[in-house]
Amino acid sequence: MCECRNCNHCDKKDDSLTVSRRKVMAWSIGAINLAVFGAVFGPVLGFLGSPLKARTKKEWVPVCGLDELEPGKTKEVTYVVRVKDGYTMADHRYALFLKREANEVVAIDPACTHLGCKVQYQEKQGRYLCPCHGGVFDTEGNVVSGPPPKALLRHAVEVRDGQVFVQRNA
Amino acid sequence: MAREVITPEKPADVTHPPMEPVEELRVERPSLRDWTDLRLGWWGFVRKNLDEPMPPGVGWWQTLGNLLLTLLMFQFVTGFALAMFYAPSPQSAYESVVHITTQVPLGSFVRGLHVWGSTLIVVVTVLHILRVFFWGSYKKPRELTWLVGVLIFNVILGFSFTGYLLPWDQKAYWATVVGTRIAATVPFVGHDLLVLIRGGEEVGALTLTRFYAIHVMLLPAALMGLTAIHLYLVRRLHIAGPVLPQKGKPVPFFPVQLFRDAVVVLVGLGMLVYLAAAFPPAIEAMADPAGTDFSPRPEWYFLGLYELLKIMPQGFEVVATVIVPGLVSLGMLFLPWLDRSSSRHPAMRASIIVAGTAVCLMIGLMTLKGILETPPPHGESHSEPAQTHAMRVE
Numbered sequence A: 001m002c003e004c005r006n007c008n009h010c011d012k013k014d015d016s017l018t019v020s021r022r023k024v025m026a027w028s029i030g031a032i033n034l035a036v037f038g039a040v041f042g043p044v045l046g047f048l049g050s051p052l053k054a055r056t057k058k059e060w061v062p063v064c065g066l067d068e069l070e071p072g073k074t075k076e077v078t079y080v081v082r083v084k085d086g087y088t089m090a091d092h093r094y095a096l097f098l099k100r101e102a103n104e105v106v107a108i109d110p111a112c113t114h115l116g117c118k119v120q121y122q123e124k125q126g127r128y129l130c131p132c133h134g135g136v137f138d139t140e141g142n143v144v145s146g147p148p149p150k151a152l153l154r155h156a157v158e159v160r161d162g163q164v165f166v167q168r169n170a
Numbered sequence B: 001m002a003r004e005v006i007t008p009e010k011p012a013d014v015t016h017p018p019m020e021p022v023e024e025l026r027v028e029r030p031s032l033r034d035w036t037d038l039r040l041g042w043w044g045f046v047r048k049n050l051d052e053p054m055p056p057g058v059g060w061w062q063t064l065g066n067l068l069l070t071l072l073m074f075q076f077v078t079g080f081a082l083a084m085f086y087a088p089s090p091q092s093a094y095e096s097v098v099h100i101t102t103q104v105p106l107g108s109f110v111r112g113l114h115v116w117g118s119t120l121i122v123v124v125t126v127l128h129i130l131r132v133f134f135w136g137s138y139k140k141p142r143e144l145t146w147l148v149g150v151l152i153f154n155v156i157l158g159f160s161f162t163g164y165l166l167p168w169d170q171k172a173y174w175a176t177v178v179g180t181r182i183a184a185t186v187p188f189v190g191h192d193l194l195v196l197i198r199g200g201e202e203v204g205a206l207t208l209t210r211f212y213a214i215h216v217m218l219l220p221a222a223l224m225g226l227t228a229i230h231l232y233l234v235r236r237l238h239i240a241g242p243v244l245p246q247k248g249k250p251v252p253f254f255p256v257q258l259f260r261d262a263v264v265v266l267v268g269l270g271m272l273v274y275l276a277a278a279f280p281p282a283i284e285a286m287a288d289p290a291g292t293d294f295s296p297r298p299e300w301y302f303l304g305l306y307e308l309l310k311i312m313p314q315g316f317e318v319v320a321t322v323i324v325p326g327l328v329s330l331g332m333l334f335l336p337w338l339d340r341s342s343s344r345h346p347a348m349r350a351s352i353i354v355a356g357t358a359v360c361l362m363i364g365l366m367t368l369k370g371i372l373e374t375p376p377p378h379g380e381s382h383s384e385p386a387q388t389h390a391m392r393v394e
């Protein structure tokens, strides 16, 4: 019987290897395989995980003129920011709800705090409605009903020379 | 035709005795068939599969696996064709799909085959799972056939989730915004997971390349490997047959069962071709993060989950996003070990049958609810959902 077990080619007993030499080789093969796996998956996983390290910085971006906002009313504006999107710089269009009260402007982000759908403002009811799972927010952005866990996000706002700026990731 | 078998002279120093079939085929002028068989063992393989014994009682319900295999090959071929015209970047993805749909000859049809094929695969996979479930065919020794099957099912859902983004239209973009946010509800690591899946904080260029690479490289490779194991196990362990053994002798796979398979493939593909030709998939407006009045909808077979999200009270979304789907997946995965009865007869494993049926009914009803509440596809009634919600508020 052949004892090397992985061939059926000979009927000779292969005694050229001692048990310990066989063991050393088997372990080395295992170790080399591990090293090969590590060499492939180590760099690849690091590469794929790189977005975790990317840092975003906050920037002030102009969104509209103060005179475009009627006091006491909520208005949806869209603005464009040049952002780094992976391998390119791209002009991204974002929406924002601006509410002017006396001389203060509140900027409410339209992303529903539940799972990120864009909420729509119903002026008559004074409510933000989420078309996805029925989240409802009041004019301040606080949750009225539905699944959203917290109030709509507010951006920091500054008014300079009649121009409204908000702070956001860029 | 007389064949002269050459008995090989065994040189003294050759220690490798030739294997049997090789010996048989050492004819002087072999036919093409013998020539290939000597090298590949192909005909033996084919013969073995055609002669595969089918226990009495195997019939139409056992044709679904084969239909799935055919549908998968269709997906592979049509997907390859689409990839030749598709460009995965936010600047070009939408345009390239519009080009495929409106300019490329037969483009709309090929895209239709791929889109409808994905839906048919989900339907047929579910039927295949149900048939295996009710027949109890996942029981010993077929536990791993089932387990690999569940992995395949998850790969299929992965295909549809990643594929849905590729056209980069409104539907694609918003379904992905919401779908990936589901990952963020995972406790502790949620945000990191979200960034890893999206390739950044927002759904953008890197999300698209990630999804594309997964859709056309990772998942096909995984699917092929898993399907190969699945089929190997199906053949190795043979088909289980009806829950109670029937009288009669096993029948070879060819011709009766293979004929049934062929008929079902004809019907299935007939449906696919009809759907692709009669209802070519549309494309909506291009993805717009600031777009107003759009109400996102996932692919129809995720609508059950979508409805579940709607009825979850505030703060409990993790139940709908992680706990329920997780429990269902784990339950499916380990079904052969949850169901410990030795009999495959439904009456002997009533609790499992009842539990399984209940889960299926729930999923079915939730999906139906989602379908009924979904506005007619492709945009005519964009403003409608807002009205429905408006009524709910009052």
Ligand code: HEM
Pocket (backbone or CB within 6 Å): B061, B062, B063, B064, B065, B066, B068, B069, B072, B125, B128, B129, B132, B137, B138, B142, B145, B146, B148, B149, B150, B151, B152, B153, B227, B230, B234, B238, B239, B240, B241
């Ligand atoms: C791409 C997807 C799949 C393909 C191509 C496939 C293919 C097949 C084929 C050809 C058979 C034998 C004929 C038949 O019973 O229909 C089979 C049997 C089986 N399949 Fe699948 N299958 C797939 C998915 C699944 C899934 C998702 C599951 C379970 C979750 C599953 C579980 C099983 C089991 C347990 C058997 C053995 C049935 C028996 O012995 O009676 N399969 N499959």
Ligand code: FES
Pocket (backbone or CB within 6 Å): A112, A113, A114, A115, A116, A117, A130, A131, A132, A133, A134, A135, A146, A147, A148
């Ligand atoms: S995303 Fe707004 S309610 Fe779910």
